[in-house]
Each structure stands twice: as C-alpha cells, then as structure tokens.
Amino acid sequence: MLPMEQLSALIQEHLGQGWDPAPGAAAWVAGESALGGRGLLAVRDIAPGQVLFVDHPLLCGPRSGTNIHRGCTVCSKINDQSSFKCPKCSLLLCSEQCQSSTAHHNDCALITRWPNKVPIEEVDDTLLSRALTSIRALLLDEKSRQFLCTLQAHFQPPHGNEVRDLSKYFDIPKEEEKLMILASCVLDANAYQISNQYGEGDMHKRGLYPVASLMNHDCVPNTRHAFNSDFHMIVIAVKAIPAGAELCTCYTGLLWGTPARRVHLAKTKHFLCACARCADPFEGGTLLAALKCFQAECGGLLLPARPLQAAAPWRCMECDLQVPANHVADVQRALGSLVSTVDLEDVDGLEKFLLERITKFIPKTNQIVLDIECRLIWLLGEKDGLRWHELSEPRLSLKETLCRGALRTLAALGAGDAYLRGLLLYHLHAALAERARRAPLLYEELKPEIESTIEQAYNILKDGISGPPDLELRRRYLGPAAADKPREERFFILDNKSL
Numbered sequence: 001m002l003p004m005e006q007l008s009a010l011i012q013e014h015l016g017q018g019w020d021p022a023p024g025a026a027a028w029v030a031g032e033s034a035l036g037g038r039g040l041l042a043v044r045d046i047a048p049g050q051v052l053f054v055d056h057p058l059l060c061g062p063r064s065g066t067n068i069h070r071g072c073t074v075c076s077k078i079n080d081q082s083s084f085k086c087p088k089c090s091l092l093l094c095s096e097q098c099q100s101s102t103a104h105h106n107d108c109a110l111i112t113r114w115p116n117k118v119p120i121e122e123v124d125d126t127l128l129s130r131a132l133t134s135i136r137a138l139l140l141d142e143k144s145r146q147f148l149c150t151l152q153a154h155f156q157p158p159h160g161n162e163v164r165d166l167s168k169y170f171d172i173p174k175e176e177e178k179l180m181i182l183a184s185c186v187l188d189a190n191a192y193q194i195s196n197q198y199g200e201g202d203m204h205k206r207g208l209y210p211v212a213s214l215m216n217h218d219c220v221p222n223t224r225h226a227f228n229s230d231f232h233m234i235v236i237a238v239k240a241i242p243a244g245a246e247l248c249t250c251y252t253g254l255l256w257g258t259p260a261r262r263v264h265l266a267k268t269k270h271f272l273c274a275c276a277r278c279a280d281p282f283e284g285g286t287l288l289a290a291l292k293c294f295q296a297e298c299g300g301l302l303l304p305a306r307p308l309q310a311a312a313p314w315r316c317m318e319c320d321l322q323v324p325a326n327h328v329a330d331v332q333r334a335l336g337s338l339v340s341t342v343d344l345e346d347v348d349g350l351e352k353f354l355l356e357r358i359t360k361f362i363p364k365t366n367q368i369v370l371d372i373e374c375r376l377i378w379l380l381g382e383k384d385g386l387r388w389h390e391l392s393e394p395r396l397s398l399k400e401t402l403c404r405g406a407l408r409t410l411a412a413l414g415a416g417d418a419y420l421r422g423l424l425l426y427h428l429h430a431a432l433a434e435r436a437r438r439a440p441l442l443y444e445e446l447k448p449e450i451e452s453t454i455e456q457a458y459n460i461l462k463d464g465i466s467g468p469p470d471l472e473l474r475r476r477y478l479g480p481a482a483a484d485k486p487r488e489e490r491f492f493i494l495d496n497k498s499l
C-alpha cells in the first residue's frame with residue numbers, strides 16, 4: 001500500500017482548487033481507519049453543513065443500468081427517435097452536435113485505433129457504452145494513473161468482464177486491455193452514481209472520485225454529496241463530526257433494512273458491514289426489516305435477533321417464535337415478486353397496493369412500505385394530472401402524512417441533514433404551502449412551518465444540480481426572509497399554474 005505521505009500528496013495535488021480548507025488547518029487527513037485499511041479522519045470538530053472538500057472525477061461515463069442501451073454517450077440524453085450509432089466507432093449518439101464534440105472525438109479516436117474483427121456496425125453498442133468509462137482510462141496522464149493504481153479494486157470476475165468482452169470485436173493491445181480492466185475493477189469498487197438534474201430521466205452516469213473513494217462506508221453516514229454541472233462532487237458534513245472520527249459515506253439505500261443492505265454490500269463491495277446500525281436488531285427503532293410474526297394470531301413483529309449473523313434465526317418480539325433465516329428469505333422473495341408487479345408510475349395502483357394489499361402481509365415500518373410511500377411522495381403534486389392545484393384534499397393530506405412519517409424514520413436513524421431529508425422537507429413544505437394557498441384562514445397557523453421547512457430544505461439541497469428547479473424561488477417568497485410580506489404577495493408564485 002502507498003505510504004500515507006505519498007497518498008496525502010496525491011490528494012492535495014488532485015484537489016487543487018477544490019482543496020480549500022478553512023483558515024487554520026484542514027478539517028481532515030488521510031489516515032489509518034479503525035475498520036482496517038485507509039480512511040479520511042477528522043482532525044478537529046466539524047460542524048454540520050461544513051463543506052469538507054470538492055472532488056472531481058478521474059473518470060466518468062455511462063453507468064450500467066436499465067437505460068444504458070438508450071442514452072447518448074456524450075450528453076446522456078435519451079432520445080429514441082434521433083439516436084444512432086457512430087459509423088466509425090459504433091458508440092451511441094443523439095445528434096450531429098454530440099458527434100462532432102471533443103468528447104466524442106476522443107472516444108472515437110481510441111476505439112477506431114483498434115483493428116476490428118467484425119464489421120463496425122455489428123459491434124454491440126450497449127457493451128461499448130458499458131465499457132466506455134474504462135476505455136477513457138487510456139486518456140489519463142501519468143499522475144492520474146498513479147492515483148488510480150492506489151485505489152481499492154475488485155479483481156475477480158464479473159468485475160472487468162465488459163472490457164474482456166471487447167476482444168470479441170477488437171484486437172486490443174494487451175497493455176491497454178490491462179489498464180482498462182484495472183479501471184473497471186477500481187470503478188466497480190469505488191465509483192459514485194452522478195445525480196441527474198431534478199426530474200430528468202437521462203442515462204445514469206458514474207464517476208471515479210478518488211478522494212471521496214477513500215471514505216469508508218457506514219450505514220448511517222456522516223456526509224452527503226452533491227454534484228454540480230461540471231460533475232464536481234461537493235462533500236458536506238450532515239451532522240457534527242468530532243475530532244478523530246472517520247468521514248463516512250453510504251453505498252446502499254439509506255432506508256433499506258439491515259439484511260437488504262448487508263446482502264447488497266457483500267455482493268457488490270465484497271464486505272460484511274458491522275456498523276452500529278447493522279448490529280442493532282431494531283435499527284434505532286425504525287424496524288425497517290420487520291415482518292409480521294408467522295403465528296397468525298400473535299400479531300408481534302419478527303426481527304433478525306442477531307443481525308450480524310445472516311444465517312441466525314429471526315425471533316418474534318412478542319411470542320418468542322424462532323424462524324430459520326431461510327424461511328424468512330423465502331417470504332422476502334415472495335414479497336419481492338409481489339412488489340415487482342406494481343407500476344411505479346401509477347398513483348392509483350400504488351395507493352391501492354399500499355392501503356389494501358402490502359400492509360396485510362408486512363408491518364407499516366417495513367422498507368417495502370416506506371419505498372412505496374416515497375414513490376407516492378415524489379409523484380403527488382408533481383406528476384402531470386396530479387399537479388399541486390389538481391390534488392384532491394385526501395391526497396394532499398396523504399402526501400403531508402407520508403412526508404412526516406419518512407422524516408421521522410430518518411431522524412430515528414440519526415441520519416442528520418442527509419440529502420433525502422432535504423428532499424422530504426421540500427415536499428412537506430410544498431404540501432403545507434398548497435394547503436395555505438387553498439385555505440387562507442390556515443395561513444397564520446401554517447406560516448412558521450412553511451418558512452422553516454423551505455429554509456432547511458434549501459440549505460440541504462442548494463449545492464447540487466439535483467435540487468428542485470423552484471427551490472430558490474420558493475425560498476425567496478415563502479422562506480423566513482419574506483415573513484413580513486403580505487400573504488398575497490408571497491403566494492402568487494403558487495397561483496402560476498405553470499410551476
């Protein structure tokens with residue numbers, strides 16, 4: 001492993017402009033982690049909301065996922081009508097403009113240097129998209145390659161397979177293949193998904209942020225990150241971090257229950273998490289993994305009594321019934337297939353599924369319920385036909401209730417000012433503001449909460465491109481700074497139906 005001084009030098013050189021510690025000293029250093037290996041450690045007390053660093057990617061490009069076969073490899077836009085394969089390299093593009101961009105010129109030049117084994121139009125463009133981020137490693141300069149080599153990598157297949165598969169189509173020099181496989185294995189271990197703009201369904205992208213990669217995982221992270229339009233990553237403390245503590249990020253869903261998180265981490269990142277949340281059968285009282293007791297008349301909750309041992313039986317908190325882990329897994333699989341039948345865009349269907357079906361089988365605290373609730377939160381008020389002014393009264397209050405419930409769960413986890421909290425506060429604010437718009441008599445009563453929720457949401461969401469587009473406008477008119485303005489003047493932005 002690289003000596004720590006050399007690593008620190010690489011970090012400083014890489015961050016350059018993004019390395020702008022507050023006067024005095026940097027808030028953190030690279031050092032030995034208590035988890036083993038390296039990590040980033042706070043060297044003084046850090047306040048919530050403090051920017052810790054701004055990282056930029058060594059590599060970025062398409063991320064394997066459901067929409068990768070449809071997105072432009074330059075701008076990531078999905079446009080099924082206009083997309084075409086570049087006649088020279090077979091990469092997917094959306095327009096002449098993207099075809100003539102420098103980004104494509106670079107990609108194209110790398111690929112067309114390789115003699116092809118089949119006619120270029122027969123090359124699998126989805127495979128090329130999946131391998132493209134690793135292909136771009138061929139453009140890295142010496143220093144960047146050095147940083148790449150110091151990062152953790154998962155070398156066992158399937159990691160690297162998308163690069164190996166390129167040899168079906170091209171004669172690739174061994175040295176180049178080796179570097180691309182290394183890049184792929186490092187990407188799989190460390191890459192972050194780059195957020196799209198709010199509400200945009202673009203192809204997913206991923207980036208290799210080398211400094212952020214040095215942060216270890218915790219299921220309740222003490223940082224959040226946001227991306228700006230140049231794909232820079234801003235890393236921010238979500239709560240107070242005492243000197244000596246590690247800066248942590250989270251590689252899984254924050255609202256997933258412990259077994260789901262640990263299986264995902266073991267499969268994709270090859271480690272078994274043993275953080276405080278994973279060790280707590282109750283997950284801070286959120287009971288995200290809980291199932292109903294298999295004794296029909298009991299009514300108690302079934303929980304993983306020893307959550308760090310995946311094979312240990314689950315136990316009912318009420319009647320002490322023990323259920324073998326494989327029986328629990330069968331039930332979870334069945335629930336999974338039940339959920340896969342639901343159309344995630346259909347509000348009526350989701351509501352029905354939530355109220356009439358799924359809660360018959362599982363407790364309301366279960367992550368599946370929460371997941372569907374969040375789906376509903378994102379759709380109500382924002383989807384065509386269900387815009388704010390079109391929402392029925394029951395749906396408006398459902399939205400408010402769901403926001404409050406999810407916020408309570410986050411608070412119980414100790415998630416601090418996580419990105420998700422910002423988003424939920426924004427939606428809660430919007431629901432409250434719509435109520436006050438409809439019922440002027442409620443204005444005075446709702447005013448303090450409308451102001452505080454938008455202010456808090458703004459502070460959490462303001463840094464990245466993925467915040468709601470009307471975030472600033474809402475804060476300006478409905479936030480505490482406009483508290484003295486008359487009601488009509490503040491609410492006219494909501495009467496504009498185009499919002």
Ligand SMILES: [Zn+2]
Pocket residue numbers: 072073074075076077093094095098
């Ligand atoms: Zn494009």
Ligand SMILES: [Zn+2]
Pocket residue numbers: 086087088089090091104107108
């Ligand atoms: Zn091309």
Ligand SMILES: [Zn+2]
Pocket residue numbers: 218219220273274275276277278
């Ligand atoms: Zn954990």
Ligand SMILES: [Zn+2]
Pocket residue numbers: 293294295298299300301316317318319320321
């Ligand atoms: Zn029971």
